Every structure is written in C-alpha cells, then in structure tokens.
Amino acid sequence: MRSRTAILRSTAFLQHDTGDHPERASRMIAIDCELERRQLLGSRPTVACTPATNDIILQVHSSGMLARLESVAAAGGGWLDSDTVVRPESLDVARMASGAAVNAIDAMIGGQIDRAFVIARPPGHHATGATSMGFCLLNTAAIAATHAIACGTERVVILDWDVHHGNGTQDIFYGRRDVMYCSLHRSPFYPGTGASNEIGLGEGAGFTVNLPLPAGTGDVGFLDAFRSTAIPAIEQFGPQLLIVSAGYDAHVDDPIGGMDVTEGGFRELMAAAVNLADRHSQGRLLVVLEGGYRESVLARCVADAIEILDRAATNDSGPVS
Numbered sequence: 116m117r118s119r120t121a122i123l124r125s126t127a128f129l130q131h132d133t134g135d136h137p138e139r140a141s142r143m144i145a146i147d148c149e150l151e152r153r154q155l156l157g158s159r160p161t162v163a164c165t166p167a168t169n170d171i172i173l174q175v176h177s178s179g180m181l182a183r184l185e186s187v188a189a190a191g192g193g194w195l196d197s198d199t200v201v202r203p204e205s206l207d208v209a210r211m212a213s214g215a216a217v218n219a220i221d222a223m224i225g226g227q228i229d230r231a232f233v234i235a236r237p238p239g240h241h242a243t244g245a246t247s248m249g250f251c252l253l254n255t256a257a258i259a260a261t262h263a264i265a266c267g268t269e270r271v272v273i274l275d276w277d278v279h280h281g282n283g284t285q286d287i288f289y290g291r292r293d294v295m296y297c298s299l300h301r302s303p304f305y306p307g308t309g310a311s312n313e314i315g316l317g318e319g320a321g322f323t324v325n326l327p328l329p330a331g332t333g334d335v336g337f338l339d340a341f342r343s344t345a346i347p348a349i350e351q352f353g354p355q356l357l358i359v360s361a362g363y364d365a366h367v368d369d370p371i372g373g374m375d376v377t378e379g380g381f382r383e384l385m386a387a388a389v390n391l392a393d394r395h396s397q398g399r400l401l402v403v404l405e406g407g408y409r410e411s412v413l414a415r416c417v418a419d420a421i422e423i424l425d426r427a428a429t430n431d432s433g434p435v436s
C-alpha cells in the first residue's frame with residue numbers, strides 16, 4: 116500500500132555550514148543514508164521544500180529579530196551567542212525548514228497526506244518570538260502550528276521530546292489556549308526553563324504542560340511521564356493536529372543529552388504519538404526534527420520513526436492526490 120506519509124528533505128539543509136559544531140550538516144547525510152539503506156524513500160507522496168514567506172514568519176517572530184538575522188547573514192555571518200552561529204546562507208536555510216513544515220501542513224489540510232516528517236535543520240524549538248538561540252534561528256514547529264491555526268485548525272498540540280526544554284515554543288504560545296505545548300525534558304539543564312509550575316498565563320493557563328525529568332532518566336521514566344501525564348492532558352485538549360518536536364538527544368549514546376533513552380523507547384514514543392493523532396486528529400501528524408547529535412543513532416531513530424508512520428492506519432476520509 117502506498118504510504119500517506121511524506122518525507123520532506125532537501126540538499127538546501129546542508130548549506131547552513133556550522134563547521135565543527137554538534138549541529139552540523141552531516142546529520143542530514145547520515146539520515147539520508149539510513150533511509151536509502153532501508154529503502155524508505157520511494158512510494159510515498161512528495162511535498163516540496165520551499166522557503167517560508169516573511170508574512171508567515173512574522174506571525175511568530177518579531178520584525179526586529181528577522182531584520183537582525185538578515186543583517187548578520189548579509190554581513191557574512193557571526194555568532195548570536197556562544198552556541199548559535201549564522202553563516203551567509205543560514206537564514207535562507209532556516210526559511211526553507213519553516214517553509215517545508217508549512218507546506219506539509221497545507222498538504223495535510225488539502226488531504227494529500229496524513230503524516231509528514233520534516234528532516235530539516237537548523238532546529239527550532241529554542242527560538243523565541245524575539246530571539247534566536249541554542250542552535251535555533253526560526254521556530255519551525257511554532258511557525259507550522261501558527262500556520263495551521265491561520266488555516267482554520269482550532270486546536271494544535273506541539274509535543275516536544277527533545278532532551279532540552281523548548282523554551283522558545285513555550286514562550287510563543289504561553290498566553291494562548293489554541294496551541295498546547297507539552298514537553299518532556301531533562302532538568303536542571305539548558306536552557307533552564309520548563310519547571311512543572313510553568314503552565315501558561317492568562318487564557319493560556321493550563322495549556323503548557325512541562326514534564327521535567329532528572330539526568331539519567333531512561334525508557335521507563337520517560338514513558339511513565341508520557342503515559343501518566345502527557346497523554347491524558349493531550350486527550351483532554353483534543354487536538355485537530357499533532358506536531359512533534361522530535362529530538363533524539365535523550366538517547367543513551369548522545370554526546371550532549373545525559374539521558375538513557377534507547378531506540379526502543381523512541382519507537383514507543385512515536386507509536387504513542389501516531390495513536391494520539393489517529394484518535395483525535397484524523398491521523399494528522401507533523402514530525403519536525405529538533406536535536407540529536409550521535410549521527411548513527413539519529414539516523415536509525417528517524418528511520419524507525421518513518422517506518423512507524425508508514426504502518427499507521429490509512430485515513431481515506433479526505434480527498435486523495
């Protein structure tokens with residue numbers, strides 16, 4: 116059976132040249148090689164990667180932030196902080212990552228696909244509305260969620276299992292009730308946010324769900340927190356679209372994360388996400404790559420995720436391309 120899952124990838128994502136940095140272009144090459152080795156690239160709908168327009172980006176980020184990125188890139192690049200580098204091509208690459216996610220949302224809403232994995236870089240979840248930081252320039256998942264809301268989707272969940280708290284995504288939706296942000300992350304750890312009492316503000320109160328976990332948490336602790344707290348919160352919210360900020364830096368072999376999650380644990384997380392999307396969101400599930408810095412592990416985890424997405428039930432309720 117032909118898959119209803121799109122894989123969005125592009126050689127453009129190699130152009131953000133970070134040099135000797137954990138978040139580097141070879142992450143994309145490792146994933147591509149594994150997808151090819153497992154013959155996962157054929158027999159599926161194609162969705163193009165195109166750059167997000169300023170109009171769409173400015174729904175999430177300030178004009179000052181975008182102007183700063185443009186000026187640093189135009190000046191030949193520079194470091195925004197000790198972790199975050201901009202090269203002349205970097206803003207165009209980040210625009211392409213966001214645009215890919217936006218195109219995937221459009222294809223879902225149009226009924227051409229049910230699920231998509233955007234295999235893009237740089238990652239996005241640390242970028243706030245006003246500040247790029249933590250390897251992240253534009254917040255891809257937040258831009259996708261905001262676009263989905265603008266297209267008439269009433270409730271979106273962003274589920275984030277990167278080992279770092281997605282302070283940027285939290286910040287962008289902290290006062291809103293139409294986008295729930297739910298994060299499992301190591302704490303204390305970079306960037307220092309994500310305590311369980313950070314639950315949202317004003318009408319957004321109750322729509323941010325943080326599950327901080329101690330260093331060394333493995334599959335059992337991660338999956339317990341996910342099943343006991345994240346799933347009930349998401350089910351009560353009833354999302355019409357599920358977006359996963361999928362980082363793989365909580366893997367036991369990751370050089371940065373300091374956690375003990377295995378590939379089997381990540382497979383269970385993805386299977387649970389597919390199940391949530393099937394029950395609440397007509398199967399609509401957008402997966403956006405965040406961190407993951409042991410390239411061999413990252414490649415296997417992404418390929419595993421795509422195999423799980425491909426096995427998900429086919430949703431025939433919408434028009435077929």
Ligand SMILES: [Zn+2]
Binds near residue numbers: 278279
């Ligand atoms: Zn991370």
